[in-house]
Amino acid sequence: xxxxxxxxxxxxxxxxxxxxxxxxxxxxxxxxxxxxxxxxxxxxxxxxxxxxxxxxxxxxxxxxxxxxxxxxxxxxxxxxxxxxxxxxxxxxxxxxxxxxxxxxxxxxxxxxxxxxxxxxxxxxxxxxxxxxxxxxxxxxxxxxxxxxxxxxxxxxxxxxxxxxxxxxxxxxxxxxxxxxxxxxxxxxxxxxxxxxxxxxxxxxxxxxxxxxxxxxxxxxxxxxxxxxxxxxxxxxxxxxxx
Amino acid sequence: xxxxxxxxxxxxxxxxxxxxxxxxxxxxxxxxxxxxxxxxxxxxxxxxxxxxxxxxxxxxxxxxxxxxxxxxxxxxxxxxxxxxxxxxxxxxxxxxxxxxxxxxxxxxxxxxxxxxxxxxxxxxxxxxxxxxxxxxxxxxxxxxxxxxxxxxxxxxxxxxxxxxxxxxxxxxxxxxxxxxxxxxxxxxxxxxxxxxxxxxxxxxxxxxxxxxxxxxxxxxxxxxxxxxxxxxxxxxxxxxxxxxxxxxxxxxxxxxxxxxxxxxxxxxxxxxxxxxxxxxxxxx
Numbered sequence: 001x002x003x004x005x006x007x008x009x010x011x012x013x014x015x016x017x018x019x020x021x022x023x024x025x026x027x028x029x030x031x032x033x034x035x036x037x038x039x040x041x042x043x044x045x046x047x048x049x050x051x052x053x054x055x056x057x058x059x060x061x062x063x064x065x066x067x068x069x070x071x072x073x074x075x076x077x078x079x080x081x082x083x084x085x086x087x088x089x090x091x092x093x094x095x096x097x098x099x100x101x102x103x104x105x106x107x108x109x110x111x112x113x114x115x116x117x118x119x120x121x122x123x124x125x126x127x128x129x130x131x132x133x134x135x136x137x138x139x140x141x142x143x144x145x146x147x148x149x150x151x152x153x154x155x156x157x158x159x160x161x162x163x164x165x166x167x168x169x170x171x172x173x174x175x176x177x178x179x180x181x182x183x184x185x186x187x188x189x190x191x192x193x194x195x196x197x198x199x200x201x202x203x204x205x206x207x208x209x210x211x212x213x214x215x216x217x218x219x220x221x222x223x224x225x226x227x228x229x230x231x232x233x234x235x236x237x238x239x240x241x242x
Numbered sequence: 243x244x245x246x247x248x249x250x251x252x253x254x255x256x257x258x259x260x261x262x263x264x265x266x267x268x269x270x271x272x273x274x275x276x277x278x279x280x281x282x283x284x285x286x287x288x289x290x291x292x293x294x295x296x297x298x299x300x301x302x303x304x305x306x307x308x309x310x311x312x313x314x315x316x317x318x319x320x321x322x323x324x325x326x327x328x329x330x331x332x333x334x335x336x337x338x339x340x341x342x343x344x345x346x347x348x349x350x351x352x353x354x355x356x357x358x359x360x361x362x363x364x365x366x367x368x369x370x371x372x373x374x375x376x377x378x379x380x381x382x383x384x385x386x387x388x389x390x391x392x393x394x395x396x397x398x399x400x401x402x403x404x405x406x407x408x409x410x411x412x413x414x415x416x417x418x419x420x421x422x423x424x425x426x427x428x429x430x431x432x433x434x435x436x437x438x439x440x441x442x443x444x445x446x447x448x449x450x451x452x453x454x455x456x457x458x459x460x461x462x463x464x465x466x467x468x469x470x471x472x473x474x475x476x477x478x479x480x481x482x483x484x485x486x487x488x489x490x491x492x493x494x495x496x497x498x499x500x501x502x503x504x505x506x507x508x509x510x511x512x513x514x515x516x517x518x519x520x521x522x523x524x525x526x
Contacts, residue, residue: 178477195393
């Protein structure tokens, strides 16, 4: 396997009874790439993502994530990826510090390593004053930035972000993207879904799913050329009305 | 949650409350729909007081909460019938008003509401909020988490309802939807930052604003952020929106600085502010 391809997917399919949620999708994602995974509600994004993170068995096809086969090595995948769900998934009734310790522990980090990560993370996010506060009391934007940092606590090869910025204010949304750029610049692959089409422009490459299939995949610039559109929003509107 | 806010909405207007989660939008909706008492101040809806005349208000407004609040174990048709009956009317009597929307979910009228897709739930909720022919429609984040195609369709529906004379108060965290309203209030942290037409709000932007592009987005943002004369640096799609602290700003100087940071393919062009730029400037 080529070390630079952190996600390799070929003909990946998921059926629920007669319904084909994901229909033979094929794509690759490279190390350090920011890959936008777009599609209308119900197009099959979440189902596809669940297969890639090892929590749903594909019906057919092939997929390797972080070098591991989704059919045979789902547990190894889970150890080597980070995941941030659209629903806030830290513990509201634990403090910032306790959440970091908890998730660090889950991923098997040593106490020393957790301590090190905590100091770095608290400094990067400017959370020094609230480190002993319950996470539930923090504003949404801070929570999302903390969630992202926690998803990266075990230095995963890939981080999967499922609509990470929904409802977040525009300034925080941009700070969040700066964190994404930084992670990608340090070699972490970022796999992200979003409904904000300006965010699609921030991705290195973008795929658009329509009715279970990937109907377009390229850099935002080339997609705009291909669909003779001014913005990614126009590309999406032209394509996704499936 | 809300601090000393004042505004009014004209009859037949499509008025937008634009702000992120936690801005106070839902609290405001709950006060105006008589579901929550304000600590201070007065509010009137269709000339009726939200405290003294709460019963009359409830009969003349429609409310679609942000969270899906219909009966999951009733079918589409049963839900609609239920809401019509509660308000002492029938589906038939006001069918004309919801026809456009309801025909899209009518094929599933015997399906339980809990089994509908997100887009269909939204259409059913809107139908139920309209079935008693309200004068004012309150829509709390109807498009949050909805894809751009369905969002566009939803706004087309709102425009048609407005043409039927219904006043609409709608909240959204999507700044691009602000342009579709007649007037908007930008809201954050319980305070209204500004109220005006979308066009006027954009004109109030205080500084010349530039699109900057280079070969590496992350290095471009970092370099601009450490530039001594920067006022604001925000990624906007394929560009970064940049404003400078000086009144006499020379793009060539910035270009030289960026080149010194080893960036290439640098483009700097003047652009016009968007509502999002204005929001961020006011929220700073």
